[in-house]
Amino acid sequence: MSPAIRDALRLPTGPVDLTAIETDAAPGFDGGKSDGQAALAEMGAELADLQERLWAERTVGSERRVLLVLQGMDTSGKGGVLRHTIGLVDPQGVRITSFKAPTEEEKQHDFLWRIEKALPGAGYIGVFDRSHYEDVLIARVRNFADADELQRRYGAINDFEARLADEGFSVVKCMLHISADEQKARLAERLANPEKHWKYNPGDLDERALWPAYRDAYEIALEHTNTEVAPWHVVPSDKKWFRNLAVGDLLLETLRGLDLEWPPADFDVAAETERLAEETPVQ
Amino acid sequence: MSPAIRDALRLPTGPVDLTAIETDAAPGFDGGKSDGQAALAEMGAELADLQERLWAERTVGSERRVLLVLQGMDTSGKGGVLRHTIGLVDPQGVRITSFKAPTEEEKQHDFLWRIEKALPGAGYIGVFDRSHYEDVLIARVRNFADADELQRRYGAINDFEARLADEGFSVVKCMLHISADEQKARLAERLANPEKHWKYNPGDLDERALWPAYRDAYEIALEHTNTEVAPWHVVPSDKKWFRNLAVGDLLLETLRGLDLEWPPADFDVAAETERLAEETPVQ
Secondary structure, three states: HHHHHHHHHEEEOOOOOHOOOOOOOOOOOOOHHHHHHHHHHHHHHHHHHEEEEEEEEHHOOOOOOOEEEEEEOOOOOOOHHHHOOHHOOOOOHHEEEEEEOOOOHHHOOOOOOOHOOOOOOOOOOEEEEOOOOHHHHHHHHHOOHHHHHHHHHHHHHHHHHHHHHHOOOOEEEEEEOOHHHHHHHHHHHHHHHHHHHHHOHHHHHHHHHHHHHHHHHHHHHHHHHHOOOOOOOEEEOOOOOHHHHHHHHHHHHHOOOOOOOOOOOOOHHHHHHHHHHHHOOOO | OOOHHHHHHHHHOOOOHHOOOOOOOOOOOOHHHHHHHHHHHHHHHHHHHHHHHHHHHHHHHHEEEEEEEEEOOOOOOOOHEEEEEEEHHHHEEEEEEEEEOOOOHHOOOOOOHHHHHOOOOOEEEEEEEHHHHHHHOHHHHOOOOOOOHHHHHHHHHHHHHHHHHHHEEEEEEEEEOOOOOHHHHHHHHHOOOHHHHHHHOOOOHHHHHHHHHHHHHHHHHHHHHOOOOOOOOEEOOOOHHHHHHHHHHHHHHHHOOOOOOOOOOOOOHHHHHHHHHOOOOOO
16 A cells, blocks of 8 residues: 555656646545544554664664655644654654744844754654745745745755755655645634634735745745655645545655664673673662 | 542652652552553543643743653663653654763753753643753762762752743653662563664663662652652652553643633634635635
8 A cells, every 4th residue: 555655646757737636635545534544543553663763773873864844835734744643653753843934043044054953863753844945935925035046945955955865864755735725624614613713823814815826836846856865745635634644654665665674782682681680689 | 540640659748768669559540551551542632632722822922831851760661651651742742852961062061051951942841851860860879979069959950940830831750760670670671682782781780780879869869859849759660551651640630730721812703704705716
């Protein structure tokens, strides 16, 4: 089942037309909601095992780590992925960073400055809830950067991610793809439920009015940064269960691909075993 | 069930004798391993709900947050608590810091300098895997600090934690209490299982030889820092299932005690609902 999802979500190189990619599909998965939820739960044990191996490797000097980049329009479910999918692995080995509008200090630096500071250490699964891609998305839509600067940034992003790959990062990029109708339904739900009012911001509707401009910005960004070492995956996300499963699958396949082994002992196991057995009794 | 565990684990004020506190008991809980595991799993939904309320509150300016301090001898199960108990809540709202031997830079500062930097932001559940208490534990056992300095540190810790309480922190301190025999069994298990060799370090046996000195250091530290605003709990931890359940219970009771409400809307709900319903269609 798994490679089928990954292969189905892998964005082909070349121009991108998001309107041609279904938002409510479940590509590569042959089942419904309850099957998908069960499949995600079943992944838990293997994900946890592989993550612990990744974590263990760092104790013997491995530089390997995973960086999962989550992008998507408001309500596309970045938070849901964090809760339901990333929540399956040991929180000790996870580093989540949510990027908001840059602070005054961050604005004094290149757009990648704050990104560098948030990179996960060796052995970690790092997750970016929004990322450096905002600097070619909202920056394009809201004209925070001109055409030359945007062009520079696509190149800078590709150079940056290639460097990460060289350093031992597995970079997994996901665009959570919802329809405008689905967003409307989710915003309406937030408004209708007092327990969800805190998630709503009147500015959300102003951004929503720019939907076509955001779609353009995504299409251009995806095309320009869909590299071999850091490819994009477009995750149909109208179905929350498929979104969670698909990201779990991408993470699982990434970890599987690392052929993670338990590190060998860097001490004399027999000697230590004897030392422990023959210790002066502790009381 | 729950308050019974918390009450049973709460360390009374006054001199501390750890040898008088059982390590393999399950105080306040009337059941065995499978009951305990089920009880922890059942906590999940309420823990997640309360954590989300804490998280939501920060969007309207609340300064409240939780700081869970985990201390204990090697193999006492700090990592297990992170995986099994902290793993129950949304990783987005959790900030875990594992304190190792201080770096050269950290040594140039007061012992609380690196602790300050790791404090959780508003709305977070912060977890310290080891903490500023190492600076009165290993520091005492290994003579990294003299008697006057240790005395100063107990006071500094109490002042620091009182300030945190004033700032909106709920400080929950747990000493994971295992027997020397249980530690020996766990070390032997690590040596016997190649998948666990990475967790073993020959230095562990050198520390183990100092068990009585560590016990003394714990007893003194617990006595000196067992304050009303930041009390200590001694968690019998020979039974892993009880340890995980007990910390879950302490966390749950702490969150319950905050009377967390969903924040009210800071916008006109009816107006926004109408605005969404009457928007220019997005396509």
